[in-house]
Amino acid sequence: MSTDPSHLISKRAASRSALHFTNIPSSGAPKGFKPHPKPLALSYGMPNHGFFPIDSIDVNLVERPFQTTTATSSLPQVDKLSLTGSENGQQTKTPPSSLNTLPSVHISRHTDDPKLIDLARGLQYANVEGHAPLLQFTKNFITRTHKPNYEDWTTLISNGASDGLNKAADALLDPGDVVLVEEFTFSPFLRFSGNAGAIAVPVKIDLSNDSDGIDYDALVQQLDNWEKDHPDLPKPKALYTIATGQNPTGFTQSLEFRKKVYALAVKHDFAIIEDDPYGYLTLPKYRKPTVGEPKVDEITIDDYLExxxxxxxxxxxxxxxVVRIETFSKLFAPGLRLGFVVGHTKVITAIKNYSEVVNRGASGLTQTIVNNVIQDNFNGVDGWLEWILKMRLNYSYRKDLLLYSIFESEAYKKGYVDIIDPKAGMFVTLKVNLPENVNVVEKMKLLLFKLISVGVLVVPGYNMTVDLEFSKDRSNFFRLCYAPANNDDEILESGKRLTQGVYEFFENGLEF
Amino acid sequence: MSTDPSHLISKRAASRSALHFTNIPSSGAPKGFKPHPKPLALSYGMPNHGFFPIDSIDVNLVERPFQTTTATSSLPQVDKLSLTGSENGQQTKTPPSSLNTLPSVHISRHTDDPKLIDLARGLQYANVEGHAPLLQFTKNFITRTHKPNYEDWTTLISNGASDGLNKAADALLDPGDVVLVEEFTFSPFLRFSGNAGAIAVPVKIDLSNDSDGIDYDALVQQLDNWEKDHPDLPKPKALYTIATGQNPTGFTQSLEFRKKVYALAVKHDFAIIEDDPYGYLTLPKYRKPTVGEPKVDEITIDDYLExxxxxxxxxxxxxxxVVRIETFSKLFAPGLRLGFVVGHTKVITAIKNYSEVVNRGASGLTQTIVNNVIQDNFNGVDGWLEWILKMRLNYSYRKDLLLYSIFESEAYKKGYVDIIDPKAGMFVTLKVNLPENVNVVEKMKLLLFKLISVGVLVVPGYNMTVDLEFSKDRSNFFRLCYAPANNDDEILESGKRLTQGVYEFFENGLEF
Structure with missing residues (x-):
């Protein structure tokens, strides 16, 4: 089978070129022409780096999440949770004296180390696909974590996952094309597919507790009966899926499941846009946490990868x-607006040409800082994975804390709510066991007002649909995220407020 | 006259909304609903800043361009220029000992100073329009330098000028709309207008030495006769102009000239996209430079502004x-990918909604560093203008050096070339005085090969046309940029090689 996905690239993307007006003529040289070995350039509108006001940068780092962050509880003291075992939670305060020994990375104007980006290059115009050292890191990282099953792949630095997704949509979708989307999804993707002129059609999700997310049988039916059911639409050109720690439901597709979906992609000839913003944050099954003791399990990198x-x-x-969209937002920081895209070189070339139109690539200063922190402080791929494992420990503990506060609640014990325990990511689904024959969206909206009034903000599933009418009866859930909380107390209190709100709502006959 | 430009906003841009799935419901609250005064958020998929590996950043700065940059001449010693008065040029070497006193800006995780961005915010998700302190700086800066003539204007942080231009094109141009473009231009704009589906139509440039750029009389004719000459095209929706230090020609439109063009915009109801990447680098008329002595004139900020x-x-x-596109690329550094857009709030809102689609805004880390360097080191608008004046001095000197090396040449003395001395920016136009009745583009391409062979790279005007057929007879010039050179020697040597190449070309009967 051919690994050339040219026929899947949109006509718009395929028609773009990367020619620049400063390019040297590629043909028509007169007889005897020989380019000068050391030409001087009056061509580029590029300031010499001597004009840059920044001479060097020192980046001061921590060795583990929350090392220097003092836990500042936002809870009023009167509202103290009885199940809190520790006042300070996981954010152990480090005495100021020991901070002197924290690691630091110095970024200078010039370096000869090919793994690093210096400021003379990082602050200068650069290729839209990203700086070579960071591109090399992303290739090494993907080779270690998710090595593609063919040779002709590459990566491109994006301005974060949203940018990567918009560019993937542009590369694959022409006006009128159909893209399949999980019925509950990261709904900004609909802006990206819409910007390409494509039509998003929902794919059913199986919301039972041990689901792989997508309802496979429904997908098979949908594809096999496409022409009959959608005489006005072309067959799908792509599937957009958040296959690990799905947003919002939290489901993760197993390898066996992915193989089955991939076989459908080959059979029906559609592309797969795989969005994976936080899949590296794998989460063990729920175990009752010891409050104030974040360690849940420690594994080696090889264990983790295998x-x-x-x-x-x-x-x-x-x-x-397959086009895979990664981001540094969840593992480093969202304000970087930095990520990368992995795919076949032909698809990445199409994305590169679109990058010349929409933003000329990611901030070089940001690329420089991230690259040099990863290379110089974490010493490359495995050190970066060690950092990810530290993040993973903390997230595992946070997830279990939230589940613990829910499992201990009256609302849970009375069967008003159920939980989908995620295998990866940042999101827990709280299913609300509404009786049959109620208007699900109406009741969930009323319950959302109840929760806001008791002081907890959550995302209702009905806000994240491709087509609310299609999904209204399966919208009886909230997405809960344990990432923003400042400390243990806030997570526990959030769960308490949440379940208390649900309890009162049910006890009041599903009324506010 | 109304200041509401709603009718100029593209249908596509006007149809976008900024709703996000985490938004709290804006209507439908049940009776008795009161939001909790201190809600806890399980809604946002936002990592707590305690997960960020960076604790603080020190940015080490210079006090003037080239302060710490050792001049490294790339010239072979055998090829030393006779007109070089100094071996080292303008980049005075600073002894390492004095570098200890260079200024530095410390960026910490938390600050209460409203003018600064701390890392807890700078590394976090943020509004696509940019961080409040940097937005405020851009407003203060524009109020000081180019105060709009009406109240209801605002700014938006972009990912550099290209991003700003693409967003302005999207905001104003629908498929099939016409945008007028200077016949020689920053040709990547054609990608942006093309991405919006618009048709670019060239406006004639007057290439005589004291021109304002655009040929005003030709523009009047073009607009007055539009329906007759273009029965198949709608009247222009916008004019794209680089009004100061035009790229590539270097012309600057006077205030009086702008008033005349603006009156045409009102009369024929089109928008003006004003691209101004380096207009702050104003340049005095040529005066013979003293090689090795960069100071040309010093003026006060008030003089400069007035x-x-x-x-x-x-x-x-x-x-x-009017939508004005600014960038930090030429005044701070291109690798920031940072700029801003100024315009009517309705146009900026349209651009904001497009930003949610194409890149979710500029790197917050980069915004943080730029904002805090400007606020903390340069102390805001006037300190930043002082830095710009230092840049301006250096660029003035560079421009005069390049012109000097051309004016001293045989090619100039024999009348083979002419110069347009720019009033601002980075570009000098070298007109090649070809005889009439030659194929201009063919001869200029041949001459370009000659120049590459003698070791100088320049941009031929014919590479920067909107429509080569329209402009071919006026394409007898090269764009020269004195920004990238490492030192005086390189600028002088570039001019020498350039004029030597032209001389040989002419002496050889316009042949290679």
């Missing part, structure tokens, strides 16, 4: 039809 | 139809 991390669609792709 | 800086179209806009 047994814990779910393989990417890239690893089973034999036809170049 | 007498030197050409006013923006914003300053004469009474109808909200």
């Amino acid at each position: 047994n814990d991390l779910t393989p990417s669609y890239l690893e089973i792709d034999t036809t170049g039809r | 007498n030197d800086l050409t006013p923006s179209y914003l300053e004469i806009d009474t109808t909200g139809r």
Whole structure:
């Protein structure tokens, strides 16, 4: 089978070129022409780096999450939770004296180390696909974590996951094309597919507790009966899926499940846009946490890679039809607006040409800082994975704390709510066991007002649908995220307020 | 006259909304609903800042351009220029000992100073329009330099000028709309207008030495006869102009000229996209430089603002139809990918909604560093203008050095070339005085090969046309940029190689 996905690239993307007016003529040289070996350039509108006001940068780092962050509880003292075992939670205060020994990375104007980006280059115009050292890191990282199943792949630095997704949509979708989307999804993707002129059609999700997310049988039916059911629409050109720790439901597709979906992609000839913003944050099954003791389990990198991390669609792709979207937002920081895209070189070239139109690539200063922190402080791929494992420990503990506060609640014990325990990511689904024959969206909206009034903000599933009418009866859930909380207390209190609100709502006959 | 430019906003841009799935419901609250005064958020998929590996950043700065940059001449010693008065040029070497006293800006995780961005915010998700302190700086800066002539204007942080231009094109142009573009231009704009589906139509440039750029009489004719000459095209929706230090020609439109063009915009109801990447780098008329002595003149900020800086179209806009595109690329560094857009709030809102689609705003880390360097080191607008004046001095000197090396040449003395001395920016136009009745583009391409062979790279005008057929007879010039050179020697040597190449070309009967 061919690994050339050219036929999947949108006509608009394929028609773009990367020519620049400063390019040297590529043909028509007169007889005897020989370019000068050391030309001087009056061509580029590029300030010499001597004009840059920044001479060097020192980046001061922590060795573990929350090392220097003092837990500042936002809870009023009168409202103290009885189940809190520790006042300070996981954010152990480090005495100021020991901070003197924290690591630091110095970024200078010039360096000869090929793994690093210096400021003379990082602050200068650069290729839209990103700086070479950071591109090399992303290739090394993907080779270690999710090695594609073919040779002709590459990466491109994006301005974060949203940018990567918009560019993937542009590369694959023409006006009128159909993209399949999980019925509950990261709904900004609909802006990106809409910007390409494409039509998003929902794919049913199986919301039972041990689901892989997508309802496979429904997907098979949908594809097999496409022409009959959608005489006005072309067959799908792509599937957009958050396959690990799905947003909002939290489901993770197993490797076996992915193989089945991939076989459908080959059979029906559609591309797969795999969005994976936080899949590296794998989460063990719920175990009752010891409040104030964040450690849940420690594993080696090899264990993690072999047994814990779910393989990417890239690893089973034999036809170049998978585009994977990664981001540094959840593992480093969202304000970087930095991520990368992995895919077949032909798709990445199409994305590169679109990058020349929409933003000329990610901030070089940001690329420089992230690259040099990863290379110089974390010493490359495995050190970066060690950092990810530290993040993972903290997130595992946070997830279990939130579940604990829910499991201990009256609302849970009375069966008003149920939980989907995620295998990865940042999101827990709280299913609300509404009786049959109620208007699900109406009741969930009323319950949302109840929760806001008792002081907890959550995202209702009905806000994240592709087509509310299609999904209204399955919208009886909230997305809960344990990432923003400042400390243990806030997580526990959030769960308490949440379940208390649900309890009162049910006890009041599903009324506010 | 109304300052509401709503009718100029593209249908596509007007149809976008900024709703997000985490928004709290704006209507439908049940009776008795009162939001909790201190809600806890399980809603946002936002990592707590305690997960960020960076604790603080120290940015080490210089006090003037080239302060710490050792001049490294790339010239072979055998090829030393006779007209070089100094071996080291303008980049005075600073002894390492004095570098200890260079200024530095410390960026911490938390600050209460409203002018600064701390890392807890700078590394976090943020509004696509940019961080409040940097937005405030851009407003203060524009108020000081180019105060709009109406109240209802605002700014938006972009990912550099290209991003700002693409967003302005999207905000104003629908498929099939016409945008007028200077016939020689920053040709990547054609990608942006093309991405919006618009048709670019060239406006003639007057290439005589004291021109304002655009050929005003030709523009009047073009607009008055539009329906007759273009029965198949709608009347222009916008004019794209680089009004100060035009790229590539270097021309600057006077205030009086802008008033005349603006009156045409009102009469024919089109918007003006004013691209101004380096207009702050104003340049005095050529005076013979003293090689090795960069100082040409020193002026106060008030002098500069009152007498030197050409006013923006914003300053004469009474109808909200001007969108001004600025960038930090040329005044701070291109690798920031950072700029801003100034315009009517309705146009900026349209651009904001597009930003949610194409990149979710500029790097927050980069915004943090730039904002805090400007606020903390330069102490805001006037300190930043002082830095710009230092840049301006250096660029003035560079421009005069390049012109000097050309004026001293045989090619100039024999009348083979002519120069347009720019009033601002980075570009000098070298006109090649070809005889009539030659194929201009063919001869210029041949001459370009000659120049590459003698070791100088320049941009031929014919590479920067909107429509080569329209402009071919006026394409007898090269764009020269004195910004990238490492030192005086390189600038002088570039001019020497350039004029030597032209001389040989002419002496050889316009042959290679």
